Amino acid sequence: MEEAIMDYNQKQLQILDTAERLFAMHGFHGASVRDIAQEADVNIAMISYYFGSKERLIEAIFLKRVMDVKNGLDELVKNKDLAPLEKINKLIELFVAKISDRPYFCRIMVRAQATQEGVPTELIHEVKKQMYDLVKKLITEGQKKGAFLGDIDTMMMVNTLVGTSNHVIISQNFLKKVWNQEAISEEKFRQQLKERVSNHLKKLFKVVLTDER
Amino acid sequence: MEEAIMDYNQKQLQILDTAERLFAMHGFHGASVRDIAQEADVNIAMISYYFGSKERLIEAIFLKRVMDVKNGLDELVKNKDLAPLEKINKLIELFVAKISDRPYFCRIMVRAQATQEGVPTELIHEVKKQMYDLVKKLITEGQKKGAFLGDIDTMMMVNTLVGTSNHVIISQNFLKKVWNQEAISEEKFRQQLKERVSNHLKKLFKVVLTDER
DNA sequence: AATTCAATTAAACATTTGTTTAACTTAAAC
């Protein structure tokens, strides 16, 4: 939709970044265009001027980020010369990195799936479908090569991958508190978390998909 | 807070149920008190009259439901004479049943964790902590009995349990579409989903915690 | 029958909401 190529100027990027943060923290209806304009340090009218409406603004955020994820997945498919399990590991690493590096968008995405907040549902379904198809392909490939076991609930494995990753990201504050790591910096903690959930999921998939431990 | 015993009359229950549904579908700020009053078939003023404010209304919903979950967990602890893995299975079954029977509240809960929507954060953290402690206790118990393996990331296992379950519930519409099960009734599909995610998680925990398959 | 108090209502309240307007500035193009 709109134009395929999107080159935003400085002010537009300010608006997009601020809006992403505020939508994530307070929800679509909880973040007013006045709040966004003020925190982005632009006049209110500029939002309508550049993006048309609040709805079109969040759509722009989605388009910007979802394309990112899609391109990441496409890149993975090209890697032909990896062992089945290594491909899975690569996918896990890539997915976890993607969402833990963009925690604000992750929150928006989770909200969007949970509800109907005037967010482009088809876009979400499309990228989820792509994710599912990719995992299914990787698993059946591994099965044909005899590397993976036979009876695997592919769809549920995807749900575990996506659900666990998302949940860790949105529960960050809670985890920090439970682990008594409140002294550590936000950035460092996120890095630790990324590594830990990545390793956890790799072990999980290995032990489910193969006979080894 | 408030009174420990809460016996709501018919009208109050209508408000609570409708509010739970609308908060789940449109978010806290996306659902207006007018919408809630209209769909619950009561006068707007009755909401302030009974609950004081919109914030206190969602707090009442949380109190009502969270207590439910807590009581469920407590009951599980009493079962002393079960094998370690059977206890884990029981926990999975109970948790999945709890949230898939209350999909609206599940969505509210997910939103509340993802953001800060004037929702009682301490309440959520409290019940999450309880869940974590319970799983930790069950796992270390199994390890002491020699039934479970040694190196297990307990916290991540909890995240997998909660994250996967939540994600399946909030992605219901998508899953229905992907599986081409759009003809089936809402209720029946939810029942199938409950069984499937429950079995999936049981297998997952078994293969991770023990040496058997 | 009179009193009391909770329940219920339509209307009003002050804010806040997303969006638009019309005037003004800036800067590049001719």
Place this chain on the structure above:
DNA sequence: GTTTAAGTTAAACAAATGTTTAATTGAATT
């Protein structure tokens, strides 16, 4: 230097928001 168009602004707009008010009903209690 004039023209053109995009950028920028404060102000205004109608609509929707959460909450309160003041009046009325209902049904017990005295």
